[in-house]
Structures are given as C-alpha cells and as structure tokens.
C-alpha cells in the first residue's frame with residue numbers, strides 16, 4: 001500500500017546522497033595552489049586564459065569570456081542583443097526597455113531573469129514532450145501573436161539538447177537572435193555539434209552542481225569578436241583606455257576569479273568521464289524502472305547526445321495517485337499501484353538521498369504570473385487558462401506535475417542506485 005514510511009525496510013545512507021554534487025580529482029587544487037603561490041589571486045591570470053582556451057576548443061566557439069556566473073553571461077548576452085536590436089538605451093534604461101523577449105518556460109529562473117535586468121518582458125513559450133525543451137510549434141505561434149519580437153532565449157534542460165534545427169528555422173524565418181542557455185548542457189551535442197554554438201550568444205555555467213564546476217563561475221560564448229570584447233570590457237567595470245577611471249558605459253564586476261578558473265581548468269580533463277558516469281546512471285535507472293508505469297526524461301537518440309546531467313522520471317498519467325499542490329506545499333493520497341512526485345521524493349529523502357521536483361514553469365511563478373504564456377494551441381496567462389485550451393496543452397505544467405529529478409551524483413555507487421530504484425518500486429506496492 002504505497003510507500004511505508006514507518007517501516008525500517010530501507011536503511012538510510014550514512015552519508016547524504018546528493019542530487020548532483022562537485023566531484024574533484026586533485027588537479028584543481030594544483031592550479032589553485034599555483035595561483036596562490038604566484039600571487040595571481042585576482043581576475044587576471046593563466047588559469048582564466050587557459051580555461052577560456054580549453055572551452056573554445058571543447059565547444060567549438062571562437063571566443064569564450066570567463067565570468068563570475070552563467071547568469072552574468074546571460075545578462076551581458078541580453079544587453080548585447082538589446083543594443084544590437086534597439087540601439088543604445090537612454091541613461092538609466094535597460095537595453096530591452098519594454099520589449100518582449102521569447103523564453104523557455106520550464107527552466108531555471110536564471111534563464112529568464114536577465115531579460116528583466118535589461119528591462120525586457122519575458123513571454124514564455126511552452127515545452128514539447130520529446131526533449132522537454134522549447135516547443136518550436138509554440139514558438140511559431142508566438143511569432144504570429146507578437147511578430148515584432150526579435151530575441152529568443154533557449155535553454156537545454158537537464159543536459160538534453162532541444163529541437164535545435166526546428167527552433168533555428170523558426171527564428172531565422174522571423175529574423176530573431178537566439179541566446180542559447182547551455183548552462184546545464186556543457187559537453188552535450190546535436191548532430192555532432194556541441195551545444196553552446198547554436199546561439200549568436202551562448203552561456204555555460206560552472207555552478208557547484210553542474211557537470212563540471214569551478215565552485216561557481218560561467219562563460220559567455222560567441223563567434224563574434226566585437227561581442228566578446230564588449231563583454232570582457234563590461235564585465236570589468238567598463239573602463240575606457242585612459243590613465244584614470246574613465247566611463248562611457250555602465251560597467252559590471254562580472255569577471256571570473258583566477259582561483260575559480262583554476263578549479264575549472266582542473267575539471268575539464270574529466271568532463272567526458274563525468275558524462276560517461278551520468279549516462280551510466282541514466283541507463284541504470286531506465287533499466288531498473290522499466291517495469292514501473294514511469295519513463296525517463298526523453299531525448300532524440302538519433303540526433304543528439306545529451307550530457308545526462310540529471311536523470312529524471314515522469315509518471316504515466318493513469319499511474320498518478322491524487323495530489324494537490326499549493327504555491328509552496330503538496331498533499332497526496334497514497335494509493336496502491338500508484339504514486340506521485342512528492343511521494344517518491346519523500347521516500348528518497350527518508351533514506352537520506354536528494355531528489356528534486358522538475359523546474360517549476362516560469363509562467364506559474366508569482367513574479368511572472370502576469371506575463372504572456374504561449375502554448376502550441378494558443379495563449380494564456382495562469383495555468384487555468386492554459387488548461388482551458390484542452391487537456392495537457394500546457395505541457396510544462398504537465399511535466400512539472402508528473403515528473404521529478406532523481407539522485408544523479410556521479411559518485412553514487414551501483415549498490416546505492418539499486419536501493420534508490422527499490423525505494424521507487426516500493427512507492428508502487
């Protein structure tokens with residue numbers, strides 16, 4: 001009868017099993033030590049130069065600018081695109097002042113917040129079922145409704161490349177610039193080409209839980225030299241060439257530290273190893289869960305190679321127990337042979353392991369609730385509107401309701417993963 005939280009059948013792990021935690025290898029500390037011992041302890045140094053070079057080599061872009069975070073890279077990408085499309089803004093205005101920007105809906109808030117930093121208005125585009133990324137059909141619909149839009153922010157969720165050809169075709173047809181959020185997908189490829197080169201401007205992240213990490217940090221990627229130079233200048237307080245601090249533009253303190261870059265540099269040789277481990281975890285879950293009424297986060301096996309950053313599952317609609325979610329809590333009614341994300345997450349937590357709900361779609365976030373939301377069948381604002389369009393027209397909301405992220409740490413042993421799988425099975429007993 002569902003998961004028995006009172007039973008001692010599953011012994012909690014002694015050490016917490018994380019969703020996705022940093023995995024260090026030893027080289028990182030050597031590069032950090034080198035920075036320390038040579039006193040390159042600022043935002044200049046060999047580690048930064050090398051981390052940028054290695055990134056260009058891996059991703060296949062011409063320029064990489066190391067920044068304090070992926071979010072900073074997205075912010076400066078927005079600012080660049082805004083100036084390019086709409087010209088230099090008036091003093092104290094953002095470069096997207098009042099303009100609409102299309103954006104992925106089911107993603108981390110950091111994909112879309114930078115639109116607002118520049119004064120833009122995010123218009124959320126619904127998700128498709130095949131890769132859990134932006135739906136090209138809904139995007140086309142959005143251009144019908146808002147033909148003046150010229151900028152689109154596209155994320156690759158959980159390390160799975162989206163429908164890049166289709167999305168690019170729609171954007172090309174409408175002369176729109178793509179900013180690509182590859183924060184979660186470093187090392188993933190689409191038709192043999194790495195994510196991070198599909199946007200005019202792209203970003204990657206080295207946040208602590210990403211596929212490789214600098215403890216923090218991110219990079220701005222582009223093939224455009226002028227753009228790279230601008231981002232480098234803006235990220236270091238926008239100094240002009242002058243003996244004193246002379247400013248003609250607003251600046252930011254967004255440059256990556258040479259210490260952080262040392263960690264990034266030490267991690268890069270292990271990127272492929274991490275991806276192989278994450279892929280093995282994904283496949284072990286898929287095999288272990290195959291008799292349950294669930295499936296794994298989907299990808300286009302023919303055209304794409306994800307980095308398998310997080311393994312997720314989604315419960316079949318008829319195998320969902322009753323669940324109700326308020327803004328910040330959830331209740332469910334346990335039922336034999338059925339389950340729901342909160343039951344599975346609670347069960348996993350009861351053995352000292354960390355899962356996570358799917359990214360809560362942006363269009364139902366309190367800060368963005370009044371923003372437009374476009375599905376393949378029409379437009380709405382709140383989730384109720386989207387549902388009125390019929391069935392699961394709001395695909396992102398449906399995935400949020402039925403899906404969850406599983407413990408995906410690349411240090412998880414096969415034995416530990418087997419316990420997680422047994423716990424999930426117990427939810428269906």
Ligand SMILES: *Cc1c(COP(=O)(O)O)cnc(C)c1O
Pocket residue numbers: 068069070071072107108110111155181183184204205206207216217218
């Ligand atoms: C992590 C992440 C970011 C932000 O990267 P930071 O380095 O944490 O600022 C942006 N978008 C997505 C989809 C992410 O997962």
